Amino acid sequence: MSAYIISGLVLGSIYAIAATGLVLTYKSSRVFNFGHGAIAFLIARMYYQFAQVWHWNSWLSAILTIFVFAPAFGVFLWGFLFRHLTNSSQIVRLVATIGLFVAIPAIAELIFGYDPTLNTLGLAGANPPVYHVFGVTLNLDQVFVLGFAGVVALALGAMMRFTTFGLLIRAVVDSPTVSRLVGTDPQRVSMGAWALGATLAGLAGVLLTPLVTLDVDSFNVLLVASFAAVVLARMENLPLAFVGGLVVGVIQQIVTKFVPADSVALKGIVPSMPFILLVIFLFFWGSARETVGSRAAAMGVNPDAEKEDITTTTVRRQRSFLRSLTPIAVWGVILAVAVPLYMNSFWLGLFSEGLATATIFLSFTVISGQAGVISLGQSALAGVGAIAVGQFATAFGWPMLPSVILAGGCAAVLGVLVAVISVRLGDLYVALTTLGMGLLLENMVYTIGRFDNFSIGVSVTPPKLGPIDFSGKNTFYFLLLGVFCVLALVVWNLKRSSTGLELAAMRSDPVRATTLGIRPWRLKIFAFGLAAFIAGVGGCMLAMYQFRALPENFATTIGLVWFAVVATLGLRSIAAALVAGLTFAVFPQIISDHLSQTFQTLPTALFGLGAIAVARHPDGVVAMHVQQYKWVKRKLSGLRHRAPSVPDGVTEAPAA
Amino acid sequence: MQRNAADDRRPQGGQTDTLLEVRGLSVAYGAAPAVTRVSFELPAGKAVVVLGPNGAGKSSLARAITGLVKPTEGSVLFCGEDVTGMAAHKLARRGISLVPEDRGIFRGLSVMDNLRMALRNGVARNRREASLDKVLTLFPVLGSRRRQIAGTLSGGEQQMLALARVMAGEARVLVVDEPSLGLAPQLVDRVYEALSALRASGLSLLLIEQFVERALDFGDDACLLSHGRVELHGPPSEVRDDILKSYLGRAEEAGATASAPDGLPAGVNLQTA
Numbered sequence: 001m002s003a004y005i006i007s008g009l010v011l012g013s014i015y016a017i018a019a020t021g022l023v024l025t026y027k028s029s030r031v032f033n034f035g036h037g038a039i040a041f042l043i044a045r046m047y048y049q050f051a052q053v054w055h056w057n058s059w060l061s062a063i064l065t066i067f068v069f070a071p072a073f074g075v076f077l078w079g080f081l082f083r084h085l086t087n088s089s090q091i092v093r094l095v096a097t098i099g100l101f102v103a104i105p106a107i108a109e110l111i112f113g114y115d116p117t118l119n120t121l122g123l124a125g126a127n128p129p130v131y132h133v134f135g136v137t138l139n140l141d142q143v144f145v146l147g148f149a150g151v152v153a154l155a156l157g158a159m160m161r162f163t164t165f166g167l168l169i170r171a172v173v174d175s176p177t178v179s180r181l182v183g184t185d186p187q188r189v190s191m192g193a194w195a196l197g198a199t200l201a202g203l204a205g206v207l208l209t210p211l212v213t214l215d216v217d218s219f220n221v222l223l224v225a226s227f228a229a230v231v232l233a234r235m236e237n238l239p240l241a242f243v244g245g246l247v248v249g250v251i252q253q254i255v256t257k258f259v260p261a262d263s264v265a266l267k268g269i270v271p272s273m274p275f276i277l278l279v280i281f282l283f284f285w286g287s288a289r290e291t292v293g294s295r296a297a298a299m300g301v302n303p304d305a306e307k308e309d310i311t312t313t314t315v316r317r318q319r320s321f322l323r324s325l326t327p328i329a330v331w332g333v334i335l336a337v338a339v340p341l342y343m344n345s346f347w348l349g350l351f352s353e354g355l356a357t358a359t360i361f362l363s364f365t366v367i368s369g370q371a372g373v374i375s376l377g378q379s380a381l382a383g384v385g386a387i388a389v390g391q392f393a394t395a396f397g398w399p400m401l402p403s404v405i406l407a408g409g410c411a412a413v414l415g416v417l418v419a420v421i422s423v424r425l426g427d428l429y430v431a432l433t434t435l436g437m438g439l440l441l442e443n444m445v446y447t448i449g450r451f452d453n454f455s456i457g458v459s460v461t462p463p464k465l466g467p468i469d470f471s472g473k474n475t476f477y478f479l480l481l482g483v484f485c486v487l488a489l490v491v492w493n494l495k496r497s498s499t500g501l502e503l504a505a506m507r508s509d510p511v512r513a514t515t516l517g518i519r520p521w522r523l524k525i526f527a528f529g530l531a532a533f534i535a536g537v538g539g540c541m542l543a544m545y546q547f548r549a550l551p552e553n554f555a556t557t558i559g560l561v562w563f564a565v566v567a568t569l570g571l572r573s574i575a576a577a578l579v580a581g582l583t584f585a586v587f588p589q590i591i592s593d594h595l596s597q598t599f600q601t602l603p604t605a606l607f608g609l610g611a612i613a614v615a616r617h618p619d620g621v622v623a624m625h626v627q628q629y630k631w632v633k634r635k636l637s638g639l640r641h642r643a644p645s646v647p648d649g650v651t652e653a654p655a656a
Numbered sequence: 657m658q659r660n661a662a663d664d665r666r667p668q669g670g671q672t673d674t675l676l677e678v679r680g681l682s683v684a685y686g687a688a689p690a691v692t693r694v695s696f697e698l699p700a701g702k703a704v705v706v707l708g709p710n711g712a713g714k715s716s717l718a719r720a721i722t723g724l725v726k727p728t729e730g731s732v733l734f735c736g737e738d739v740t741g742m743a744a745h746k747l748a749r750r751g752i753s754l755v756p757e758d759r760g761i762f763r764g765l766s767v768m769d770n771l772r773m774a775l776r777n778g779v780a781r782n783r784r785e786a787s788l789d790k791v792l793t794l795f796p797v798l799g800s801r802r803r804q805i806a807g808t809l810s811g812g813e814q815q816m817l818a819l820a821r822v823m824a825g826e827a828r829v830l831v832v833d834e835p836s837l838g839l840a841p842q843l844v845d846r847v848y849e850a851l852s853a854l855r856a857s858g859l860s861l862l863l864i865e866q867f868v869e870r871a872l873d874f875g876d877d878a879c880l881l882s883h884g885r886v887e888l889h890g891p892p893s894e895v896r897d898d899i900l901k902s903y904l905g906r907a908e909e910a911g912a913t914a915s916a917p918d919g920l921p922a923g924v925n926l927q928t929a
Contacts, residue, residue: 167772171762171773180744180745182748182776183777184745185743186745
């Protein structure tokens, strides 16, 4: 038993260090950094580069990366991004950090090269000495992890309690306005907190290098595990976050003892333990039912009232954009229908993939664009749709149409379930819960042999409907186009309906919407269900395109990239979902056709940077779309009438 | 910018330099004007009271002077230097302090930490101990509650703490927004005693109030705001009757028409997020 506890403490120490960094930055700037794991990866990758590729002294490398580069990077992120987000809404902040999550590892691999077979060493070097403590075998790397965790706990505790910087952080957390009134610039304090947060992320990353392979996914999954500790600490409580990290690590290891080795359960339960705990903690806080937002609202302080109100401006803008959308839609359909005429089968295939992806992206339009909530589990829900259609249509041999609808229904049920758990807790918790759900499904459900089918997935073939066989390239393309159009019409109609109006009211001011008799959580649950259905159907379509329902194609990290793409192009518009789908399918192909292997992560980096740019100019990109469309319209009408048209007063500069 | 030692700053008795001058200051929230071309002077060691009904623009004026909102027009001069639109924390370091309607204390921090925050930016290291002692002798109740979390103090004690932090920070100008709001009459007396003590120690005060009589008794100069404009201005002895008449008249008018379009609803003034 003590062996499990001690190895749990090692893992838990890393969670604890990561969790305290997250809580620290969240407390001081109200930004929950989904990119925390990405920063850890960047620093670890850098450490590897210094210590093992360039053969520098490992301690020197560690000190350089953790205590020089990491804080500098934190300050850079603060100055470049987070400083500008102080007055942004929660959704914009989440978009920004998800952009970091996507962009940083991709950029790190662009810089240092992509090397999936990294044999990484820790601070202790190639053959770390081994110690026996209480009958447990520990190597020096693991001892370092425990030691650093202890140092971090003591140092942070002392800092918060006894130092001026600690006092400043506590003061700024308590009230940024009063801090300004007594002469403290909250932004400076926030900068310090980001430097410290990035240092802690870097420390966690470097300590993690000898324990796992140095690749983005294992880093992200391990650091997402620390979210459970952060939720336990309710984002605020540093000591609790630290202890929570340890507890999560220990529980995860103890579970190994009670699950039979070599079983499927071991493969699934152990890695997903943090997410199970995350959901349990959420339930726990759900029963407490008091979130920061509601408390502030009860005090008569609307936390978003003073903020630059991007929601209302975009609602206003969206009206004109919608009106201008109709001709776009007409042109779009004409162009889309004609695609098979002017494209060879390779590009037609890419466009088919793009359409299937765009169908999934429509679910972002509903959940994030309409309901104003960020769901990071849409890829997992699409995966559920794909798995379900594989079972219904292939394993059970049911007809395709009811199978697809049922598969969408399965996703919808799951979506509603997740919404019921999380919606009342607030937007940030929704993002965390959906992320947790995605990773849980990935570990527990995707790995089931019946679905995984020895990593080749269950085959799914396009249907035959009477005389039409949809497995032909052209016919299948039209099937995808038809499905997309039908679902797009549903979404378009939702926007125009009174439910759409209620959603818009809720986005712009939840408290006031409630006084009008709108029940935000019901609306959100409804939106979750609809979005999950759309994602599920989209998953079916993507599975059909790939001829198989392979769960690993619907990994949660892929979903985050999807989200970044849609956020870049516009979360509110159907056209943007379509363009995003096509971009996601076509752009990487263009890159791999024209650039060398080195640049294979360039599209991902750009998708992430796009989301960051949107977060910095939330209004800019939508405005930019309108402007570009108007420009095209002017050009077109100019061609038609051969007369110069009057520029119509679009004043916003296009976003960066 | 470093501030000089407190002793240099504090004006000598009888001196009437203009410490703070507001010239044609306007504030607007989007299209809604809150304050329109307000001008007045605050001499060192004196108290100017700003009166006016809800929504007259009093709090917006306070926020503009202390840097929490940027004025759309006009200027603020502090010791002859133009400080218009300067960030709030920089103004605070120069010695312009605001106690907003909601007291402006760190509710989640202990009394002692509140005072430490104030000392940090205003007072040289070697004088912090002395400054703290001075404050605690003036507000003995705080001394006995050093470790208590400020949010759990009573309303009156919170107001005392707010004034104590101004004193500890060695501010030169105190802008205080409705210090009597939500306090029992007895406690209001205590607050005004404390304000008198602050003025006696050399602080200049800009007092924003709705309690007309009380404020007029206190101030050296009075200013009546209405719809964001200065309606009356002068020493209390001269303007007292007019102000009272204007107030009562407005009250009757407001009672008759049920709602006076006062520019801004009261709630938006100083809610801190």
